[in-house]
Amino acid sequence: MNEPPARMPTITDGPTDxxxxxxxxxxxxxxxxxxxxxxxxxxxxDGNDQYLQPTGRYAHLLDDPYTPRVxxxxxxxxxxxxxxxxxxAGLVTGARLRQAGIDRLRIVEGGGDVGGAWYWNRxxxxxxxxxxxxxxxxxxxxGHMPTMKYTFxxxxxxxxxxxxxxxDLARDALFSTEVRQLEWDGAARRWIVRTxxxxxxxxxxxxxxxxxxxxxxxxGIPGIETFGGHAFHTSxxxxxxxxxxxxxxPMDALAGTRVGIIGTGATAVQCIPHLARAAGELYVFQRxxxxxDVRNNHPIDPGWFAALGPGWQREWLRNFCxxxxxxxxxxxxxxxxxxxxxxxxxxxxxQLVEQGxxxxxxxxxxxxxxxxxxxxxxxxxxxDAIVEDPATAAALxxxxxxxxxxxxxxxxxxxxxxxxxxxxxDTDGRGVERIDEGGVWAAGTHVELxxxxxxxxxxVGTAYAxxxxxxxxxRDGETLSDHWSDGMRSLHGIHVRGFPNAFVVGLxxxxxxxxxxxxxxxxxxxxxxxxxxxAEEVGATEVEVTSAxxxxxxxxxxxxERGFLGNPECTPGYYNNEGRAISAKDRLGMSGYPDGxxxxxxxxxxxxxxxxxxxxxxxxx
Numbered sequence: 006m007n008e009p010p011a012r013m014p015t016i017t018d019g020p021t022d023x024x025x026x027x028x029x030x031x032x033x034x035x036x037x038x039x040x041x042x043x044x045x046x047x048x049x050x051d052g053n054d055q056y057l058q059p060t061g062r063y064a065h066l067l068d069d070p071y072t073p074r075v076x077x078x079x080x081x082x083x084x085x086x087x088x089x090x091x092x093x094a095g096l097v098t099g100a101r102l103r104q105a106g107i108d109r110l111r112i113v114e115g116g117g118d119v120g121g122a123w124y125w126n127r128x129x130x131x132x133x134x135x136x137x138x139x140x141x142x143x144x145x146x147x148g149h150m151p152t153m154k155y156t157f158x159x160x161x162x163x164x165x166x167x168x169x170x171x172x173d174l175a176r177d178a179l180f181s182t183e184v185r186q187l188e189w190d191g192a193a194r195r196w197i198v199r200t201x202x203x204x205x206x207x208x209x210x211x212x213x214x215x216x217x218x219x220x221x222x223x224x225g226i227p228g229i230e231t232f233g234g235h236a237f238h239t240s241x242x243x244x245x246x247x248x249x250x251x252x253x254x255p256m257d258a259l260a261g262t263r264v265g266i267i268g269t270g271a272t273a274v275q276c277i278p279h280l281a282r283a284a285g286e287l288y289v290f291q292r293x294x295x296x297x298d299v300r301n302n303h304p305i306d307p308g309w310f311a312a313l314g315p316g317w318q319r320e321w322l323r324n325f326c327x328x329x330x331x332x333x334x335x336x337x338x339x340x341x342x343x344x345x346x347x348x349x350x351x352x353x354x355x356q357l358v359e360q361g362x363x364x365x366x367x368x369x370x371x372x373x374x375x376x377x378x379x380x381x382x383x384x385x386x387x388x389d390a391i392v393e394d395p396a397t398a399a400a401l402x403x404x405x406x407x408x409x410x411x412x413x414x415x416x417x418x419x420x421x422x423x424x425x426x427x428x429x430x431d432t433d434g435r436g437v438e439r440i441d442e443g444g445v446w447a448a449g450t451h452v453e454l455x456x457x458x459x460x461x462x463x464x465v466g467t468a469y470a471x472x473x474x475x476x477x478x479x480r481d482g483e484t485l486s487d488h489w490s491d492g493m494r495s496l497h498g499i500h501v502r503g504f505p506n507a508f509v510v511g512l513x514x515x516x517x518x519x520x521x522x523x524x525x526x527x528x529x530x531x532x533x534x535x536x537x538x539x540a541e542e543v544g545a546t547e548v549e550v551t552s553a554x555x556x557x558x559x560x561x562x563x564x565x566e567r568g569f570l571g572n573p574e575c576t577p578g579y580y581n582n583e584g585r586a587i588s589a590k591d592r593l594g595m596s597g598y599p600d601g602x603x604x605x606x607x608x609x610x611x612x613x614x615x616x617x618x619x620x621x622x623x624x625x626x
Contacts, residue, residue, distance in 0.1 A: 031378050043404040044576045046434030047293060057223040059238070062230050066221055066238045071127070072117020074181045079203035084177065085109040086537070087198045087208035089184050089475075092121015094214025094510040094526045096165060097142050100172040101534035107541075111208070112178040113200060115474070119175065120165040121216055123158055126272075127251035128242040129279035131158035134271060134414055135521045136339045138305075138318070139325045142523045145318050147171045150310045155302045155414075159252055179204065187211055188478040189504065194546045196506065210537060210548075213477070214510035214526070220474070224267055224461045226437050233442035236457040239272045246456065247283070256283035263453060264288070265445055267437055268460030269295055274413045276460070281421035288428050288452050290445060292436040293410070293576055296384045296403040298342040300414040322524050326603045329520050342414050343520045346407055349376035377406050391419040400431035409575030411519075479504040492593030496558045496620050497609060499529055500550035505624075508533045514562060516605040517597025528606055535613040536621065545623035554620030563592075565599035 059066040085107050088095045091114030099110050116124040133140045137151035144151070147167050152160060169175045179200065186199045195207040221240045223229065237243045244250055248258030256279065264284040266273060269291045281287050320338070327334050328344040331351050337344050353372035354364070362368045385402040392398035401419065403410075421427045430447050432438075438446040444454040477485040480503045488494065488503055495501050498514035510533070512518065512525045540548050573587060587595070598605035612619065 031375075031382055033374065033378055036378055036381075039404050040406070040576075041574070043434065044574065047577045049577070057225045057229070059221060059223055063223060063236070063238075066223075066241050068241075069115070069117050069181060070241055070243070071124070072181060074117075077202065080179065080206050081204070083109075083195070083207040083209075084111045085208070086111070086210045086212060087187075087196060087206070088112045088212050088214070089187070089198075090114060090121065090214040090216060090510075091116065091119040091165075091169075091178065091180070092123070092214065092216050093142055093165065093168075093523050094121070094216060094530075095119075095212070096168045096172075096174060097523070097527050098212050098214060098508075098510055098530040098533055099174040100143060100146065100168055101530040102537060103172040103174070105534040105538040107534075107537060110174065110177065111206075112174055112180075113182055113184050113198065114178065114180050115183040117181050118166065119169045119178075120162045122240075123161045123165055125240045126158055127244075128158075128239045128272060128276045129249060129251070129253065129256065130275040131251070131272075132156060132275060132302075133161060134411075135343065136325075136341055137161075139321050139339060139521055140523055142527050143168055143171075145315070150307065151305055153302055153304055155300065157253075184475040186475055186478065187213075187507070189480055189507075191480055194506070210506045210508070212508045212510055212533060215474070216511075222461055223459055224437065226267075226440050228440040231442050232440050232444075232454075232457055234444075234455045234457060236459070238459045238461070239268075239276060249279075249283070253279075256280070259283040259285065259456075261285040262455045263444075264456045264458065265290060265452060265454040266458040266460055267445075268462065269293070270460065270462055271295070271411055271413050272462065273460035274415050274418045276458075277427075278415075278417035278421045280458075281424050281427040284426060286426050286428065288430050288445070288454065290430045290432065290437050290447050291400070292432055292434060294401050294403045295410065295413040296381065296405075296407055297387070297401075297418055298345075298384060298412060298414045299387075300416045301341075302416070322521075322527075323603065323606075325521060326518060326524060326606065330518075330601050330603060332603060342412055346376065346380050349380060352376075377408075380407055381405075388419060391423075393423050397422050397429050400429055405576040477504065477507065479507070492590035494555055494559050494593070496550040496554050497529075497532070497612075499532065500548075500555070500621065502550050502552050502555045505547040505549035508536075512597070513594055514558070514596055515598065515609070516602035517595075518602040524602075524606075528609055532609055532613050536618060539616070539618060540623055543623055544625050546626070547622070547624040549622050549624070550620055551622055558620070559593065561599065562596040 086102055088099050088110060091112045095112050095114070096119060099112060102110055112119065118124055132155050134155070136154055137156040141149070141151060141156070141161065141164050149164060149167060182204065183201045184198060185201055188197045190197055193207070195209060196211045197205060197207055198211070199205050221238045223238070235246050246258065247256040249256035260283070262284055263286045264280055265288045266277065266280065267290045269289060274295055274297065277289060324334050324338045325344065328337055329347050331347050333351065337348065350373050353376045354369060357368050357372055358364055381403065384407070388398050388401050392401060401422065422429055430452065432448050444452045445457065479485065479488070483503050485501065485504065488501060493514060495509065495514050498511060499508050501507065501509065510526060510529045512522060515529065516525050518525050536548060598608065
């Protein structure tokens with residue numbers, strides 16, 4: 006094994022995109038007013054209810070177009086752990102359980118293979134928007150080097166398959182299978198797992214990693230069912246219609262075709278450049294523009310990668326988390342848009358303190374606002390520097406704080422609007438008016454279309470059971486939906502009172518690090534594996550959080566605004582409940598550790614390594 010280097014190397018710098026200089030001085034008061042004006046245009050009373058579940062004509066969007074569903078006999082047996090979900094949450098949990106010596110594992114996954122979001126997302130241009138060195142989990146354990154700073158979807162899907170191979174996680178898996186119910190059998194101390202394939206098997210433990218972005222949604226636009234052309238969702242890309250493939254082959258079948266796409270979020274930003282080059286005419290229907298920062302993607306140098314010593318990924322994860330959440334580090338290993346804004350805020354705090362300001366919440370808020378204003382002025386100036394048509398450029402400028410919506414990074418998206426075949430249909434915040442058989446009405450104009458693509462994302466903020474697709478029934482017949490009727494309640498976002506031997510794998514009520522979802526998953530998986538190993542060691546038949554520990558954790562989360570995801574002053578989006586008033590119930594589902602993600606990761610590591618597992622009961626007999 007190589008010895009760790011004295012100084013951790015960073016990703017080799019690739020080509021850069023010149024950053025335009027924002028106006029000086031910035032009129033902060035004018036920005037506040039403009040942001041509020043733009044937010045108010047987009048506020049609507051229905052919030053998440055504006056979206057539709059795929060039903061009727063669009064019910065097939067929940068089907069799997071990639072893997073045929075092969076008939077098989079129902080399964081009736083017993084395993085040690087049932088892992089619901091075969092995405093990165095399930096894979097890292099399975100990997101850690103394997104490392105802990107747990108043998109009988111079963112992944113149950115609705116898709117035809119592992120991968121989760123990266124099984125479904127095969128749209129052209131799909132890639133991670135957090136650097137692969139920190140986004141792809143278990144790189145050291147699998148011996149994989151990412152090919153690029155930001156890897157494309159086929160490589161991410163292949164990495165999910167690599168994790169499954171490395172830890173033998175497909176052996177007893179049930180693919181193309183959806184869980185319909187989890188029910189606790191208190192007498193047998195087993196979970197009964199029922200699926201849509203007639204399976205009914207038992208498990209000593211269950212883990213639920215259904216993902217924060219799992220179930221596709223459609224915009225609730227009048228007439229959506231009446232469109233007479235071809236239509237699909239980006240998570241079920243129809244290459245049979247468009248031509249091309251997920252590896253990047255040209256979509257030649259779109260030549261001469263009039264294509265419309267509804268949505269300009271992270272998915273649309275990645276696929277629009279490919280559509281703009283392929284379609285006869287592309288119409289992009291925009292309600293709110295995304296912020297588009299420099300991507301600056303480039304290959305990873307094998308020699309540089311080989312110099313990384315043992316433990317490098319943990320170091321990178323901590324470095325990214327530290328800088329992205331405003332902490333101090335000697336250097337920035339990742340060097341991306343996520344860490345850039347955080348470092349600006351941090352450096353501005355230092356500057357203000359050096360100028361005599363006290364380190365108060367007000368000073369922190371001023372530093373945040375000043376730095377964010379500077380960054381967003383640069384983002385808007387970049388639009389002017391790239392987009393040739395002034396009216397189009399003006400419509401593509403985001404008027405909100407950078408973290409109000411998920412930041413996007415791309416070096417081809419804005420350039421697409423310079424192509425004569427790519428047309429922006431801006432709705433000034435109102436969205437598409439209606440759809441009819443021939444096309445789309447927006448901004449008072451009817452656009453005739455042959456194909457309509459929905460880049461409307463996934464359900465966020467709806468009930469857990471609805472997003473997961475199944476109900477969980479715990480002790481005495483209590484459902485998880487009932488237990489969470491007034492909001493999510495847990496210890497560490499993992500354990501729920503009344504649901505012994507069940508573990509939730511996610512972000513909420515833990516670190517809640519939205520900039521790098523997989524970091525949350527790896528820490529949760531490591532914690533779960535340690536708990537199961539302890540239960541096996543002491544011969545426990547049940548592991549459950551105490552009522553007091555669950556209540557204390559919820560009280561801790563509610564004691565501070567720092568760990569809360571959601572700013573009512575932001576333009577509407579899934580980060581803030583679509584601009585709808587945020588209730589106490591909503592707040593619980595959007596909360597995280599008050600002292601921040603890095604503090605949570607330190608806390609949970611110490612908690613599990615202490616061996617005391619405070620707040621849990623290990624019952625024997």
